[in-house]
Amino acid sequence: MTKNNNVRVRFAPSPTGYIHIGSLRTALFNFLYARNTGGKNILRIEDTDQSRKVDGAVDNLIKSLGLLGIDFDEGPAQGGDKGPYYQSERLAIYRKYCDDLLEKKAAYYAFETPEVLDEMRKLQQLEGRQTMYDGRARDLSEEEVKENLNKGIPYVIRLKVPKDEEVKFEDLIKGVIKIETNIIDDQILLKSDGFPTYHLANVIDDHLMEITHIIRGEEWITSVPKHILIYKALGWDVPAMAHVPLILNPDKTKLSKRQGDVAVEDYLNKGYLKEALINFIAMLGWNPGEGEENEFFSMEELSEKFLLEKVQSSGAVFNVDKLNWMNNSYIKNYDPDKLLELSLPYFKGTDVDVTDNDHTKKILLAIRVYLNKLDEIPEHTKIFTQDKVVIEDVNLLEIIKADTSVTVFKELISQLESVETLTAEIYKDKISEVQKVTGVKGKLLFKPVRLALTGSENGPDLPSIVEILGKEKVIKFLKEYI
RNA sequence: GGUCCCAUCGACUAGGGGUUAGGUCGUCACUCUUUCACAGUGAAAACACGGGUUCGAAUCCCGUUGGGACCGCCA
Numbered sequence: 001m002t003k004n005n006n007v008r009v010r011f012a013p014s015p016t017g018y019i020h021i022g023s024l025r026t027a028l029f030n031f032l033y034a035r036n037t038g039g040k041n042i043l044r045i046e047d048t049d050q051s052r053k054v055d056g057a058v059d060n061l062i063k064s065l066g067l068l069g070i071d072f073d074e075g076p077a078q079g080g081d082k083g084p085y086y087q088s089e090r091l092a093i094y095r096k097y098c099d100d101l102l103e104k105k106a107a108y109y110a111f112e113t114p115e116v117l118d119e120m121r122k123l124q125q126l127e128g129r130q131t132m133y134d135g136r137a138r139d140l141s142e143e144e145v146k147e148n149l150n151k152g153i154p155y156v157i158r159l160k161v162p163k164d165e166e167v168k169f170e171d172l173i174k175g176v177i178k179i180e181t182n183i184i185d186d187q188i189l190l191k192s193d194g195f196p197t198y199h200l201a202n203v204i205d206d207h208l209m210e211i212t213h214i215i216r217g218e219e220w221i222t223s224v225p226k227h228i229l230i231y232k233a234l235g236w237d238v239p240a241m242a243h244v245p246l247i248l249n250p251d252k253t254k255l256s257k258r259q260g261d262v263a264v265e266d267y268l269n270k271g272y273l274k275e276a277l278i279n280f281i282a283m284l285g286w287n288p289g290e291g292e293e294n295e296f297f298s299m300e301e302l303s304e305k306f307l308l309e310k311v312q313s314s315g316a317v318f319n320v321d322k323l324n325w326m327n328n329s330y331i332k333n334y335d336p337d338k339l340l341e342l343s344l345p346y347f348k349g350t351d352v353d354v355t356d357n358d359h360t361k362k363i364l365l366a367i368r369v370y371l372n373k374l375d376e377i378p379e380h381t382k383i384f385t386q387d388k389v390v391i392e393d394v395n396l397l398e399i400i401k402a403d404t405s406v407t408v409f410k411e412l413i414s415q416l417e418s419v420e421t422l423t424a425e426i427y428k429d430k431i432s433e434v435q436k437v438t439g440v441k442g443k444l445l446f447k448p449v450r451l452a453l454t455g456s457e458n459g460p461d462l463p464s465i466v467e468i469l470g471k472e473k474v475i476k477f478l479k480e481y482i
Numbered sequence: 483g484g485u486c487c488c489a490u491c492g493a494c495u496a497g498g499g500g501u502u503a504g505g506u507c508g509u510c511a512c513u514c515u516u517u518c519a520c521a522g523u524g525a526a527a528a529c530a531c532g533g534g535u536u537c538g539a540a541u542c543c544c545g546u547u548g549g550g551a552c553c554g555c556c557a
Contacts, residue, residue, distance in 0.1 A: 014557050049556055114555060121554090130484050131553065156555055174487065183485055183553090191555040198557050222486055222552045245488080245550095252549060280494095283506095287495060293505050295494090312495080314488045315550065322494065322507040332520080369520055442516055450517065458518030 007039025008212050011072075012202065014046040015057035018263040019064055021318065022217060022247045022255055025281045029244055030215050031070045032282070032306035039212070043075030044205060045086045048195045058086075064264055068274045069299045074209075082209040087201050094196040097204050097234060098157050098189055106233035107189055109145050109155045110137035132185040133158065157190040159199075159226060167225035172213075172242035172308050179225045187226045199223060203230045206239055215242045215308070218315075219254070242308050245285055246315040255318055271346055271374020273334070276327040278302070284316045296329070324372035331371050340364055346377040351385035362468050366460040384468050389455040389477050396451055400481050404440045405448035409478045411438050412449065422471040424463035452481050 011027040013019070019027075034041035045058055062077050074080030084090055101107035110133075112120075121131045138160065140148075148155065165181040189200035196204075206214060221243045231238045249259040261267060267277055279297055288297075288305045297305070331339065340361045347354045354360050367380040391397055399405065415430040416422065431449070435441050450462055453474060459465065466474055 012557090016557090046557060052556070112555095117555085125483090128483065132484095154555095171487095177486070179486070185553075188555050193555075195555085197555070202557090217551095218487070219551055220557090243487085248550080250493085254551070283494070285494090289496070291496060291504080293496080295506060316495090317493055319493050319507070325507055370518090444516095446516055456518090460519085461515095462517080 006212060007034060007037040008042060008210050009034050009039060009215055010042040010044050010206070010209065010211050012044045012046050012205075012216070013061060014049065014052065015054055015061060016052060017054040017057045017060070018265050019061060020255075020262050021264060021267075021281065022262075024065075024068070024264045024277075025247060025284060026215065026217055026244060027065060027070050028278065028281055029286070029306070029308075029311070032303050033213065033215060033308060034073070035303035036306045040073040041071070042080070042082075042209060042211070043072040043077075043085060044209065045076060045088075046198060046201065047086055047088045048191075048198065048201055050088075050193065050195065060265075064268070067268070068264070068278055087196070087205065090201070090205070091194060091196075093208070094190065094200060094204055095194070098196070098200065101159075101189070101230070101233055102157065104233055106160055106229075107157050108138055108160050109140065109149070110158045110186075110188075111140075111148050111153050111155050112137065113154070130183065132183075135186055138186065154192040156188045156192050158186045159189055159229060161186050161226070161229060167228050169224060169228055169238065169241065171221070171224075172240055173245075173311050173313055174218075174221070174243055177221065177224070179222075181225070181229075184225050184229070187223075189230075199226050200230065203227050203234075203236075207231070207234070207236045211239050213240045213242060213308075215244065218243045218245050242311070244311055245313060247284055248315045248317045250317055250319075252315070252317065260318075260320070269375070271342075271371075271376070272323065272327050273330045273342070273374075275299075276323070276330040279330075280323045280326050282306075284318065285312045286310055287312075295326075328369075328372045331368050331374075334368075336361060336365060339368065343374055343377060346374045347381070350378045350381040352381050359468070362464070366464045366468065369460075383454040383456065383459055383465065386455070389452060389480065391451060391455050396457065400448050400451045402444075402448070404438075404444050405452075406482050407438050408434060408440050408445055408448060409452065409482050413475055413478050413482070416471060416475055419471060422467060422474065424461075424467040427463045427466040448481075449478075453477050 009030045011030045013023055013027075031041050033039070043062070047053065058076060062075075065071070072078060074082060074085065076085045079085075098107065102109075117133070120134060124131045137158070161181050161184045163182060166178055167181060167184075168176065168178045170176050187199050188197050190196055205211075224241065228238055247255045249255055251259070255262055261270075264277070268274070275298065278299060279295075279302075282297065282302050283295060286306070287310060289310050340357065343364055344354055344360070347360060352360055352363060363381060363384050364377075367377070370380055371377065391400060411434045412430065415433055419426055419430070431445070435445055446462065447457070450459070451457065453462070453465060453469065469477075
């Protein structure tokens with residue numbers, strides 16, 4: 001494989017307070033591509049919308065991403081020589097290039113208020129026309145502009161999109177894309193508050209930060225021509241672009257809050273393991289191809305295998321069932337001690353004595369096979385912590401009160417009373433002893449014991465339940481029914 | 483509505499001129515385990531449609547249809 005050490009990619013989120021699943025995948029693909037090529041992964045904070053500022057969002061973002069194993073070579077946390085990495089700290093830079101654009105007549109001042117523009121759009125809609133800026137300030141004379149400026153009228157700076165041209169570019173995932181300039185809006189580049197819009201800022205930053213590959217969501221694809229026009233006007237090279245398809249709701253619309261959780265933090269809190277989440281997200285829209293049938297990959301393996309060319313060109317539905325399956329699989333195969341550590345918080349609120357690690361671990365290992373995610377732990381611990389077994393179902397009561405059941409309980413109690421510490425192995429011996437002595441076997445033997453001990457017809461392996469309950473409790477519960 | 487993107491089982495996908503169109507999740511059945519689950523085996527389940535190109539198209543081209551994204555002084 002040819003390593004291109006010059007690759008520089010960036011993840012450029014706006015700090016909204018949480019990480020969207022789609023953003024996570026974009027961040028992941030950037031990270032994997034950087035690692036695969038030996039390039040640099042850069043974090044840049046797109047905080048040019050002052051109205052959407054959220055305190056602590058950046059810290060949370062870096063922390064969450066770091067937790068998942070996605071880290072950066074340059075960014076707010078580690079710095080770098082292409083900073084600052086907050087766009088809000090780069091205002092002077094944007095202004096400078098904006099003036100440059102103005103001078104080259106590639107941009108112009110416009111003085112309409114948001115209200116006026118609103119009116120314009122409404123009218124256009126009414127007439128069934130395309131809503132876009134009608135260019136009314138395009139041909140303002142220098143005198144008019146100067147006069148307005150002197151009067152202190154608020155202004156924005158707009159991109160002067162040339163007429164009757166075609167902008168063409170090649171996307172690494174989608175292929176060649178062409179768009180007529182006539183349908184491209186004279187995009188605002190600099191807002192009246194002096195902040196740049198995304199379109200201006202991302203072009204300038206990507207160039208200045210020497211980004212070689214832009215990997216981002218497909219929703220950006222229609223604004224690429226605007227960006228290309230800016231690159232061209234400034235005399236800059238356009239980076240390679242890869243627009244990754246969207247992650248979808250079950251109804252195939254863009255993944256949204258309304259139809260389930262979209263925040264990475266939500267999934268982490270529910271007890272999806274980070275390895276599973278990463279693995280699953282990576283496989284949404286990407287796969288190693290070449291007939292590879294394994295679906296389980298560590299971050300290292302993903303880094304080795306990740307190729308942009310193997311990214312799917314169509315959107316992918318976020319399938320929680322499959323995520324659950326994958327997470328369960330990770331849970332079942334996880335190192336017991338590490339799993340215990342991760343699980344401890346989820347035992348809070350249960351009656352399990354978490355100060356006894358050994359005991360908690362036994363319970364965890366007994367129930368892990370049932371867990372799609374760690375927050376399901378509490379619903380499975382009850383049988384280990386209850387002081388009294390309550391059976392309400394009349395059919396079950398009938399089973400447990402049967403003569404054979406009582407016989408079994410009595411014999412089992414006397415067998416167990418001689419035992420010092422009750423283990424799963426000892427229980428197995430004793431129950432077969434009970435079978436020999438009483439002659440009761442099969443369902444008649446096992447079912448009543450399970451019922452008496454847990455109150456339920458099914459659950460984890462009985463011997464391990466017995467070991468976890470301990471001698472005292474087992475005997476106590478059995479005595480209830482004799 | 484305009485522009486752009488997309489199209490293999492219900493979902494994620496492999497395959498990219500000649501395949502019985504493969505795998506995974508989910509569903510169903512059976513086996514195993516004297517429970518449920520796990521595991522194992524098996525089944526149902528797809529190339530959107532129509533034209534080309536070709537000896538031959540799921541695969542290449544065009545069109546249709548369908549779906550999606552975008553059309554903000556948000557990113």
